[in-house]
Amino acid sequence: MEYLPVEVIGNILSRLGAARDVVIASSTCRKWREAWRNHLHTLTFNSNDWPVYHELTRSRLEIIVTQTIFQTNGLRCLSIIMDDVDEFSAAPVIAWLMYTRETLRQLHYNVRTTPNINILEKCGRQRLEVLALAHNTITGVEPSYQKFPCLRSLSLSYVSISALDLSLFLTACPKVEALNLVSIDIVMSDPQATMEMTSNSLKDIYVEAISLDKIILEADSLEKLHLKDCTLEVFELVSKGSLRLLKIDDVSVIHLDIGESAENLEIVDVSNFTIMWSKFHHMIAKSSKLRRLRLWQVVFDDDDEAVDIETISACFPQLTHLSLSYELRETALHYGSQDSFQLENVAVLELGWTVISDLFSHWVAGLLERCPNLRKLVIYGVVSETKTHEECHTLANFTSFIVRLMRKYSHVDVQFEYE
Incomplete structure (x- = not known):
């Protein structure tokens, strides 16, 4: 083990993922501590990884996360999945995002912040490729300012966002290929208004537990469409025939139209x-x-x-x-x-x-x-x-x-x- 390059040790620690395991392993010797500080690229804080997380106060948990993150350089993947935490203070969350933003490629975050912070503003204009947000509110999207030029996968769960902001968000992600929308609260200016989404790069969309009058999705490159547990009046897909998979599970919809997108379908799964x-x-x-x-x-x-x-x-x-x-x-x-x-x-x-x-x-x-x-x-x-x-x-x-x-x-x- 003493002959392993620190870069290799950094990869080993990154595969551990869980923050507690990484900290324990890095205490082996000075070389492993160096690998943790300078070559660790993946770090995960998950309430299911360590029972003690459930016993810590919010402030103590914020301190642990802050101290751990700030001892690393060059994090590329950060996951903070704390199901038992009602909320974090805005200040430490902003500090985590600002400290890692230049190197971060993947961010998974599912904790509310008080007061609410604009995560898009903190992460925009960087090289983020995967963004998974839950239990947050997104407001005031400015696609000309909050660009996500490298984002390929976007997942929003239990997020409150207006139909306009969601549409603008997609516009700000010119390379997004996968979109997951789960139980999001879509705020409409008019209850009978149409929610329109447009993306030239989108290939895979998964929509679950959403109730709306009308959705129009314009996605020329879409290959996979999966609707689950949704209540819709109208769902229309405007595409150029690239659709390969259509899956509908427990959906109530009066009018379903995939237009001219059926020619290349290979899988149809309806239940x-x-x-x-x-x-x-x-x-x-x-x-x-x-x-x-x-x-x-x-x-x-x-x-x-x-x-x-x-x-x-x-x-x-x-x-x-x-x-x-x-x-x-x-x-x-x-x-x-x-x-x-x-x-x-x-x-x-x-x-x-x-x-x-x-x-x-x-x-x-x-x-x-x-x-x-x-x-x-x-x-x-x-x-x-x-x-x-x-x-x-x-x-x-x-x-x-x-x-x-x-x-x-x-x-x-x-x-x-x-x-």
């Missing part, structure tokens, strides 16, 4: 969502490159609707992975029993039920006939704790049916996932 099949299919019908389609626990707006398997076969010839789970009706058997089509490339088929019935058995059999190159079948089911005699009988019949059916498809790997 816990009410759809009108004709409109939904029209939205993704041009996705001839689609490889994975998942429609899980979806509810149809019209009781007479069902997923049209024949249309899926015709529109998505490259489909290799198909996952379906929804309430079955007689119409579903019709779609699974046509002789005029096959899902030639489907190798993995996942099928699920919430309420087991005899229809499910026939549905499975019909789909298996349509997948001549199937290699894996996964059956997902919900089995209630208190089962009636009828439910037990139906489940037993289904088990016997599958055993007989799979003798015909011995080359298929069958798995069962029950909850």
Whole structure:
């Protein structure tokens, strides 16, 4: 160990991450202390790393963080994740940011400050590449002054920000590629106003737990769109066809429009969502490159609707992975029993039920006939704790049916996932 260069020791200490572990390790000898002071590039203060953090007063914790940071030179990644701390005083937080701002590449910070400070002002015009903020308020964004020329990843969680400031913030980040918005409080000048976001560089956006009337996202380079647990009147995407992944999970939206962005879609994953099949299919019908389609626990707006398997076969010839789970009706058997089509490339088929019935058995059999190159079948089911005699009988019949059916498809790997 004595022959290790201090730069290597600095990398070793940086991989430890947790501030307490770094301090203990650096006390080994003078060489390790030198590595800590001059070659440490990653430092993390996380309340889950050390139980004593929970017992310290706010002022004592501020002193420890200050003393630790100020003994380093050249920090590139700083994380302060203190879930049990209600707030920090503004003065020490400003000191931490000003001390590290010229070398910092990543900042993860989730503690409120009193009074509120403008973190963008302290970190702007530097070489920051990753910024993750939580439990803060952002106001008065000035894109001409608070530039983030190198920022590639932005995450805002439980942050209060106006729709205008969020739009201006994106404008100030000309290279941002990933954007995460989780439970943010978006202040609108008019409750029915439209929130508009524009970015020419954005490739990946994740939006969770947001309620708004209308969102318009203009992102020519967007490749991944993930909406989760949102309530929206309208969501419109304006793009140039670069979208590869569309994921919607537990979202209530009246009008969803991805425009001309569907042509290069490879993955569509929709769960816990009410759809009108004709409109939904029209939205993704041009996705001839689609490889994975998942429609899980979806509810149809019209009781007479069902997923049209024949249309899926015709529109998505490259489909290799198909996952379906929804309430079955007689119409579903019709779609699974046509002789005029096959899902030639489907190798993995996942099928699920919430309420087991005899229809499910026939549905499975019909789909298996349509997948001549199937290699894996996964059956997902919900089995209630208190089962009636009828439910037990139906489940037993289904088990016997599958055993007989799979003798015909011995080359298929069958798995069962029950909850």
